[in-house]
Amino acid sequence: MQIKRTFSLEDKLMNHPAIKSSEQLQDTMTLNLGPTHPATHGVFQNVLEMDGERIVSGVSTIGYIHRAFEKIAEHRPYYQITPLTDRLNYCSSPINNMGWHMTVEKMLGIQTPKRVDYLRVIVMELARITDHLICNGILGVDTGAFSGFLYLMQEREHIYEIYEEICGARLTTNIGRIGGFERDFNDIAFAKLRKFLKNFPPVLKEFENLFDRNRIFIERTAGVAAVDAETALQYSWSGPILRACGVDYDVRVNEPYSSYEDFDFDIPVGTNGDVYDRYMVRNEEMWQSLRIIEQALEKVEKEPKGVFAADVPEYYLPPKEEVYNNMEALIYHFKIVMGEIDAPKTEVYHCVEGGNGELGFYLVSDGGRTPFRLHFRRPSFINYQMYAPMSRGMLLSDAIINMSSLNVIAGELDA
């Protein structure tokens, strides 16, 4: 028996509310990539116009996890802003912490002892390694190789254990205080650090062996999303992705902070600015970070033991035992906590080389206990704005790995 249709398929399609008339039938398709898409590693939305598999145009929407840090910071004393900076680039929060401490120290004119500087360098380089580990591991996952990511995650765990020994926390670390650290690195921390320095190079080498000359990986990444240096500078790119384009701009060398001028290390640069170059630059930076940490450990041993903070009682919280037993310490403790110590009326811009580029803090003080204005120059925010324009003409699958190679961290993007 022939089943009779009471409707015509064509009619139904044409009368669909989304399609008003046949003239409006487009030959492109709108694809909503994100905000919560497994391939975007964070809360990013891109509305893409697709012609088959090619992207015709795209619009990025950001701000999904905007938490108004700049406004909150205007209402908090200086030492309470450190936890906010943790949550910018949460893959390398110690760099953000140290950057913030150094900004305030610059404003207050605090000179930190060399040992503090070297300990900070150790922590910051560990953070850079974790950041690059995640980025390159994820790049592997997005190109279809899962195991490299797992090898690296294990090593990240070991770095987090070192953080635990230093400050007690793992991801949002809140390491250190204005003037130095809250306590000295204990022996377990140094032992774990040495163990990491011994165990990590073979793992990284193995990871490189898996990817560097891997045919599939090269075909997926080489020549994809290539950016020339001129365009990258036009878009104010910074960090590994700018260096992959061939510009040797690194804040650690251009404006050394925390005694980076004492260290001997190289700045890797790429030539093509494609995803493969970014991967190679990040890998090489991890080797350089290891070099820096080794040098820093040597230097720390030569410095007087037990120095972990500058001698600035007006700004550095005294230990609790002294607060209870010593009048001066009690007075300083009270003054710091109640915000009776005024900052100078000035403005300062300080930047550090974050995991993704130049992380800047623009701080305006009107003399009170809180900043008058604090602005974060967030590299992810500035790097990401080229994503939609550069995706034009790209295959969707290339756009996905392009995003993971930019290493945009949602917390830093949205502040």
Next chain:
Amino acid sequence: MGKISNQAVLQKLTERFGSAVSIPSEPFGLLTFETGKEHIIDVLTFLKEDPELKFNYLTDITGIHYPEKELPIGVIYHLHSLYNNVRVRIKVFLEERNPVIPTAVNLWKGANWMERETYDFFGIVFEGHPDLRRILNVDEMTVFPMRKEFPLEDPNRADKKDFFFGR
């Protein structure tokens, strides 16, 4: 540190612009000066394209609000000369009612989102900007939250009152 001194940069600027470049200072070694909104694009173009200065890198654009000042809304540019490794900070102050300033997108494409962010939080209108919409806040928002009159949270909340310390 830099290959060119702040004095040399300032001298070149004053030679070219005269009194349009005012109130120079050097907080922590970073040359800072003010200019007017009618000169800002000329100043930026000069700094970017002068063969000696070559301030080719736009580090940041942001805003600031001083409620007490005559011209309360400020726009702050940070430029960086990667050739000479020198930074410079430029400030432009605008009126509160209708803060309008020409856009820098034609000089640096990267200025696009920085200006959108500044508009989003301070309500500064960048004339000639291709796509001046809010970027981090929701589109329906009617206020500019980084201005000082905007409270951090609702001041009428009773549960936040503390007997000893106020709010």
